[in-house]
Amino acid sequence: MDSGKTPQLCARKLFQQKRYKYAQQMYSTMLMQVAMADCQDADLQQRMCAVAYCNQSACSLHLNDKETAITELQNAILADPDWPRPYFRLSRIFLLKGKYYEALAYATFGNSLRKKSHRTTCSHVFSSLIAVMGISYSPIVHKSRANIDPRYPTCPMSGDILFRPTTHLSGVSVSKLSLCLGSFFLKEGSFISCPFADVSEPSTDVVLSRVVEKLYPEQTHVQELGADVLTRVLAFAKTRRKARLTDIIHQLDDDTSNLCVSAPCAFSFIARAKFLVACMRTDEAMAIIESGLRSFPESGLLYLLQLECKLLQDDTGAIASWRMAAKYHCWPSKPLMRISKVWMLIVRSKFKSDFNSNTSIEAMQDFVSSYFSDLVGCSKTVSCTATAECSQTITEKDASFAETCDGQKQSQVVDGVMESIQPNPESTLNNEPFHTAHGEPGPTETSMLDIADVECQLCLNLLYKPVTTPCGHCFCYTCVTRCLEHTPRCPMCRSSLKYFLMHRQFNLTITLEKQLKKLLPSEYAQRVQHVMQELQEQDEPLPIFVCMLSLPGWQCPLHIFEHRYRLMIQRCLESGERRFGMCAHTSNGPAQYGVVLGIDSCEFTPDGRSILMTTASRRFRIQDTTIRDEYIVAKVQYVEDEPIDPAERIDGQSYSELVQHARVVIQALWSRLPIHTRAIVVLKFGEIPQNDDLLSFWIAGAFRMSEAIQYNLLRSTSKFDRLSSVIHDLLSSQSSCCIM
Secondary structure (H helix, E strand, O other), rough: OOHHHHHHHHHHHHHHHOOOHHHHHHHHHHHHHHOOOOOOHHHHHHHHHHHHHHHHHHHHOOOHHHHHHHHHHHHHHHHHOOHHHHHHHHHHHHHHHHHHHHHHHHHHHHHHHHOOOOOOHHHHHHHHHHHHHHHHHHHHHHHHHHOOOOOOEEEOOOOOEEOEEEEEOOOOEHHHHHHHOEEEOOOOEOOOOOOOOOOOOOOOOHHHHHHHHOOOOHHHHHHHHHHHHHHHHHHHHOOOHHHHOOOHHHHHHHHHHHHHOOOOOOOHHHHHHHHHHHHHOHHHHHHHHHHHHOOOOEEEEEHHHHHHHHHOOOOOOHHHHHHHHHOOOEOOOOOOOOOHHHHHHHHHHOOOOOOOOOOHHHHHHHHHHHHHHHHHHHHHHHHHHHHHOOOOOHHHHHHHHHHHOOOHHHHHHHHHHHOOOOHHOOOOOOOOOOOOOOEEEOOOOOOOOHHHHHHHOOOEEEEEOOOEOOOOOOHHHHEEEEEEHOOOOOOOOOOOOHHHHOOOOOOHHHHHHHHHHHHHHHHHHHHHHHHHHHHHHHHOOEEEEEEEEOOOOOEEEEEEOOHHHHHHHHHHHHHHEEEEEEEEEEEOEEEEEEEEEEEEEEEEOOOOOEEEEEEEEEEEEEEEEEEEEEEEEEEEEOOOOOOOOOOOOOOEEEEEHHHHHHHHHHHHHHHHHHHHHHHHHHHHHHOOOOOHHHHHHHHHOOOOOOHHHHHHHOOOOOHHHHHHHHHHHHHHHOOOOOOO
16 A cells, blocks of 8 residues: 555655645645555555545645635544544634534544543543633623622632732732632633733732721631631642651641631631542542532632542542532632543443444534533522522531541531521621621621721822722722822832733722722712812813824824823823813914814833824814913813805805815825825825815825914814915925925
8 A cells, every 4th residue: 555655755745844735735646546546454545544634634724724624634534433633633623713512522532532541632621621611601700890799808719708808900809818729710811820020929908908807807817717727738738748747637637627616717618628638538528618618609719629529539520510610710720631531431421331433423512512501500500509508407428427537526517517607698688787607797887997997098088999009009090090100110119010000900999899888888979079070170171282283184193201291191091081182382382273182092101101193183272271280271162164155266166166176186196196105194194085174184284284384274264265275385386296
């Protein structure tokens, strides 16, 4: 069977030279030769056809032809159904196309055809599983800002009251210790792996931490005890040769078991379960996790531990635990490749045997889609039933755990868990103090915050639209943006915030803002009213940027670097109007006439400078000016054109005839210009305007008329006079006049 070797070697050489089109044609020649060859070994002939189709699909992928590549890979599967490589390549293509169920089906099918599963094949299944799980939890992640409970400051990862919180740049706050146990994913990406290099690690939110400690002193103390033990357990879990640390093991065993009774918080259950997992006592850890989930049914970290235990036991319920952890924003901090093995166990239990040529890929796709759709439906009912299960008796599994573990000590743990009180969401709606999972009442109307606890350190007023910087300090939105315009450093600790300033991620701290509205409603309403009055006063006059002369319709790129104008642009963006006035500079100050610039785009540099792309629109006349924060604001009167009189004629021409004549002249001159000169004109002034009112302004700019003529056009209220004057000046000059 040597007929296909020469085309195969040529095609491989062409592929290495990145001549994919010719390599694809050579593989087609190879297929024809293999099909026409007389071979007694049918299996070898089928395998060579499959190899040719598979390599041909690689050429199609490099040529960005995914549909053709899919067809070729499907032909390879038809030629040799027992060869796994086409299945894996199809899985990758479907991942790129966003068809995750099909990707998982093909990856599973290919992995089952391997006689021995190895890391490469498992990675295909694992990548597809991640993508499929992303379908189920992405709607929740995208709405994570809205899902934050406004009634009490809860960590979305642990399901408990916030403890030493840190605030993400998206505005969501989580307990800092929770980030040591798993990854917290949002629409913007991972909590830690964010595109900002101002800080090396998340910092504690100073103001929010102070608020939580004052509102929940007992719960904070309980979590402090649990966090201390959990930190020791995490250090123990990372050590090797744990068997030699007998004293530490006994001490941690006593501390973690007592902690679930004396200080029942989410960190206490996590510490106990983490310790048992480190000691390979997974059955006991599972019982503790289930007990913890009764008290904290929305703890994604406990579901992550449950996932870890089930993976150690090769339990097929690991996929469901993964789904629940993802639902509550938690994701494993490291790849769990073992979950691929669990998934294969689920599939084999469904199909009762290994796959072969009689197994349909369509049946696999149907199973994948039905399994994960059922999983999503089941997970929605778990959180609803978890609270009801708290009032029931201990399950048989918990009872056996209490008997087999440390006797009375472990039974005290379970009894202490069952006596814990669940948070009642309806209690706050009935104006009753809700109870946390610790059994302590939450803050009532008598435990109001002092304004000094939530005061902005820049304006010394109640925080309005609080923004937390990467270094952990909190300021009003307007205060921090104004301060950073002068220097890209934190006003409190002087930490660098240049990347924070450049990306403009000034998202509000959601939890803190909701607590302010809830606990200080009247003070916050007064603060909002005061800020609105200030903004209304600022919006009445027009801010003036003294720079150069411009006319309506012109594109004006601007580089803003002075501090006063940086502040002015920031206020224009905050107001939402995104406009300001620009006048030319004269010896007596700004010119009397100017034009309004609308901000089309704005890019910021790390040191606070900005690059603006603006478009000139309306003309105005300055009536009165004042100074505000070192830049000029003016009361203006907009310049409006007078209506055209149909009977008015200049040099025997009406206005419509003048416009038609002007366009003929412009087209004649425009056709003489080189292509690169036209491109420069279009870039600054645009194409020849279809609006007759802007035609005179375009001519004055494109044909580089003097500033005196341009300023007269700015003042003129007669469209007829403007167009007539520019055409007269244009024709009186040389036909090859200078073009800007």
